[in-house]
Amino acid sequence: MxxxxxxxxxxxxxxxxxxxxxxxxxxxxxxxxxxxSLILRIEDTDTERLKEDSxxxxxxSLKWLGIDWDEGPEKGGDFGPYFQSQRQELYTKAAQTxxxxxxxxxxxxxxxxxxxxxxxxRQEGTPFRYPGKCRNLxxxxxxxxxxxxxSSVIRIIGPDAGxxxxxxxxxGPVSFESEQFDDFIIxxxxxxxxxxxxxxxxxxxxxxxxxxxxxxxxxxxxxxCLIYRALEYEIPLFAHLSxxxxxxxxxxxxxxxxxxxxxxxxxxxxxxxxxxYLTLLGWSPLEEQSEIISPAQTIPSFSLExxxxxxxxxxxxxxxxxxxxxxxxxxxxxxxxxxIPFFIQAGLITSLEVGEKREYIRDVVSTVxxxxxxxxxxxxxxxxxxxxxxxxxxxxxxKYFLKQEGVEALLAKGRECLTTLDRFDVESVESAYRxxxxxxxxxxGVIIHPTRLALTGRTVSPGLFEVMALLGKRKCxxxxxxxxxxxxxxxxxx
RNA sequence: GGCCCCAUGGUCAAGCGGCUAAGACGUCGCCUUCUCAAGGCGAAAUCAGGGGUUCGAUUCCCCUUGGGGCUACCA
Numbered sequence: 001m002x003x004x005x006x007x008x009x010x011x012x013x014x015x016x017x018x019x020x021x022x023x024x025x026x027x028x029x030x031x032x033x034x035x036x037s038l039i040l041r042i043e044d045t046d047t048e049r050l051k052e053d054s055x056x057x058x059x060x061s062l063k064w065l066g067i068d069w070d071e072g073p074e075k076g077g078d079f080g081p082y083f084q085s086q087r088q089e090l091y092t093k094a095a096q097t098x099x100x101x102x103x104x105x106x107x108x109x110x111x112x113x114x115x116x117x118x119x120x121x122r123q124e125g126t127p128f129r130y131p132g133k134c135r136n137l138x139x140x141x142x143x144x145x146x147x148x149x150x151s152s153v154i155r156i157i158g159p160d161a162g163x164x165x166x167x168x169x170x171x172g173p174v175s176f177e178s179e180q181f182d183d184f185i186i187x188x189x190x191x192x193x194x195x196x197x198x199x200x201x202x203x204x205x206x207x208x209x210x211x212x213x214x215x216x217x218x219x220x221x222x223x224x225c226l227i228y229r230a231l232e233y234e235i236p237l238f239a240h241l242s243x244x245x246x247x248x249x250x251x252x253x254x255x256x257x258x259x260x261x262x263x264x265x266x267x268x269x270x271x272x273x274x275x276x277y278l279t280l281l282g283w284s285p286l287e288e289q290s291e292i293i294s295p296a297q298t299i300p301s302f303s304l305e306x307x308x309x310x311x312x313x314x315x316x317x318x319x320x321x322x323x324x325x326x327x328x329x330x331x332x333x334x335x336x337x338x339x340i341p342f343f344i345q346a347g348l349i350t351s352l353e354v355g356e357k358r359e360y361i362r363d364v365v366s367t368v369x370x371x372x373x374x375x376x377x378x379x380x381x382x383x384x385x386x387x388x389x390x391x392x393x394x395x396x397x398x399k400y401f402l403k404q405e406g407v408e409a410l411l412a413k414g415r416e417c418l419t420t421l422d423r424f425d426v427e428s429v430e431s432a433y434r435x436x437x438x439x440x441x442x443x444x445g446v447i448i449h450p451t452r453l454a455l456t457g458r459t460v461s462p463g464l465f466e467v468m469a470l471l472g473k474r475k476c477x478x479x480x481x482x483x484x485x486x487x488x489x490x491x492x493x494x
Numbered sequence: 495g496g497c498c499c500c501a502u503g504g505u506c507a508a509g510c511g512g513c514u515a516a517g518a519c520g521u522c523g524c525c526u527u528c529u530c531a532a533g534g535c536g537a538a539a540u541c542a543g544g545g546g547u548u549c550g551a552u553u554c555c556c557c558u559u560g561g562g563g564c565u566a567c568c569a
Contacts, residue, residue, distance in 0.1 A: 011569045046568055111567070127496045127565070153567055171499070180497060180565090188567040195569045219498055219564035242500075242562090249561060277506095280518085284507055291506090291518050308507080311562060315505045318519040328532075371531035381530095396529095448528040460530045 004036025005209045008062075008069070009199070011043045012054035015260040016061040018314060019214060019244040019252055022278045026241060027212045028067045029279075029295065029302045039206055040072030042083045043199070045192050061261040065271050066295070071206075079206040084198050087205075091193035094201045094231060095154050095186060103230045104186060106142050106152040107134040129182035130155065154187035156197075156230060164222035169210075169239040169304045176222040184223060196223050204233040212239045212304070215311075239304045242282060243311045258316070268342055268375025270330065273323040280318075282308040292325055324373035336362045339375050346379040348386040360385075363470055367462045381461075385470060389457040389479060392486075396459040400450040401487050407450045408487045413440070414451055415480040424473045430465040454483035 008024040010016065016024075031038040040062075044050055059073060071077025081087060098104035107130075118128045135157065137145075146152065159178040166174045186197035193201070203211060218240040228235045246256035258264055264274055276293060285293050286301050327335070340361065343349050349357055364385045365378065372378045392401070401407060417432045418424075437444055448464050455476060461467050468476050 009569090013569075043569060049568065114567090122495080125495065151567095168499095174498070176498070185567055190567075192567090194567070199569085214563095215499065216563055217569085220569090222498090240499085245562075247505085251562080280506065282506090284517090287508075287516075310500060310507090312507090313505060315519070318506065321519055324531085373531090444528050446528095452529065458529090461528095462530085464528060 002209050003207075004031060004034040005039060005207050006031050006036060006212055007039040007041050007203070007206065007208050009041040009043050009202075009213070010058050011046070011049075012058060013046075013049045013051055014054060015262055016058045017252055017259045018261065018264075018274075018278065019259075020058075021061065021065060021067075021261050021274075022244060022281055023212065023214055023241055024062060024067050025065070025275060025278050026283070026304075026307070028069075029299055030210065030212060030304065031070075032295070032299045033302050036209070037070040038068075039077070039079070039208070040069035040075075040082060041202060041206070042073060042085075043195070044083055044085045045195070045198055047085075047192075057262065061265075064265060065261065065275055067275075084193075084202065087198075087202065088192070090201055090205060091187065091198055092191070095193070095197070098156060098186070098230055099154065101230075102157075104154050104156045105135055105137070105183075106146065107155045107183075107185075108137075108145055108150050108152045109133055110151075127180065129180075130184070132183055135183060151189045153185045153189050155183040156186050156227065158183050159226065164225050166218070166221045166225060166238060168218070168221075169237055170242075170307050170309060171218075171240060174218065174221075181223060181226065186227065196220055197227060200224050200227040200231065200233065203236060204228070204231070208236050210237045210239060210304075212241065215240045215243050239307070241307060242309055244281060245311050245313045247313055247315070249311075249313060252314075264319070266376075268377065268379075269319070269323050270326045270335075270338070270375070272330075273326040274319065276326070277319040277322050281312045281314060284308075292322065320373050327373060327375075327378070328370040330369075332362060332366055335369065336365045339365050339378055342375045342379040343382070343386075346383070348379060348383060360470075367466050367470060371462065384456045384458070384461075389455075389482065392453055392457045392483075393459050396449075396453045400453050400459075401483065402490060404446075404450060408484055408491075410440075410442075410447050411450060411454060411480055411484050411487075414447060415477060415484070418468075418473060418476055418480075421473065424469060426465045426469040429468045433465070450483075451480070455479050 006027045008020075008027050010020055010024075028038050030036070042055055044055075055073065062069070069075060071079060072082045095104065099106075109130075114130070117131060121128050134155070158181040162178045164176045164178055164181075166176070168174055184196070185194050187193055221238055221240075225235060244252060246252050246259070248256075252259045258267065261274070265271075272294065275295060276291075279293065279295070279298055280291060283298075283302065283306060285291060285298070289297065289301070336358075340349075340354055343361065344351055344354075349361070354361070364382050368378055368381050368385075372381050413436060414433065417436050418429070421428055421432055433447065437447060440447075449459070452461055452464050452467070453459060455461075455464075455467060455471060471479075
């Protein structure tokens, strides 16, 4: 088998969204499986739609996901440059070749002329095809017009009969009637190549063996095949990945909430979880494999033949669930590292405090992580470990502080038993409280719930004794005092 | 409109002529429990419709319907 060389070729017109990320991922998995190379190529021929920073955003999203490339921006390689805007010569040369061989021609029709023709044909109900007006211009005529400085595009001469057959690894053979292809534009009037042309020239020059891309390009493929043929290039293998759709089955867009990789990052997804989720979108593990699967486990059994033909609606819930799974099993140190920015963002710590509080932060992460699903949630659920209680959960306040008989005395008893403790770890605190419950002949919940409310301001938290140990004796006593005081005052008012 | 692709529960999906049609998320019960998660057990829920082919179709073919894509001097 020929050396596997695949490419991911984003257009820098915006952020990397999950569809693009999935395409990149599948290319990457495929390259890894066959020990091939992944080439990253930036398709920046449309200068008008370029977005500032887009390239760096895309690169950083890919890096964050752990999808690395063997050749491309920041890496270089033997087939560079990897920006189409820097490969102009290649396209010009290829177009000249076609011109010379009479497989393409200059067309001087104006955009207006074409538009008029388009309207006319639409009214007649026929699909638009360029009528070929400039096809038979004499060389002299062309030369003269060019010298006059008339604006022109270059069109390839389309086939007039037969079929174009595209062999797709995922879909099998797909055939198109040649007659539907007109003399389409390969070089725009500003001298830059049209997408289909640049793509073919580059895939050939970069010796791409497999073109793995989104399904939206399937209809472009016969045109590209025509170009391959004209240029006498060898045609690579194609694999068109089905689209990823928004929950309403429409094309992904900003109005569908988070769709950009960066947005998932910001809400506190772990890159491994997103990659795992994306892996499952269109590909499924072997029966004996878990759905919680790392690329290393995916690669050996990955194959394009197994990729689904059906468009997939993405489901944030499953992604979030996966993320929660990763949260609990993740390496504690790296989880802590990734959590810190979220703590800072939430105002729990300042960046200056990171060093001194590092261990405490890690301990908080360690106890809170298994009941939250994202880093964002983790930060929110950790607030009372860093900040004093400013308010109590409303329902909890009612139920445990105001309506529960003798709660004030109960909290005081708890407080008292804490003061006697020398050690303040989970075991010591718990056994002290268990003893108290025995003495008082009460069930755990009776004292645990109000105490939780006093210490966290919430009705939901990790195990109470873990919370206490982590908070430390001083804070526990303070917060109990504060709660006792609050309860006293509200009863005096009555 | 034309051309192309696709069609299994709400979602991701396994299946590739004969199965009580896997599994996961979600939903709903129950268990466990100091709350919430997690975990365990269980339940409801799918072959879009119609024709063929065949002894037999979720599976193969055709039509309809639905969804998506392309139809640009966007990629």
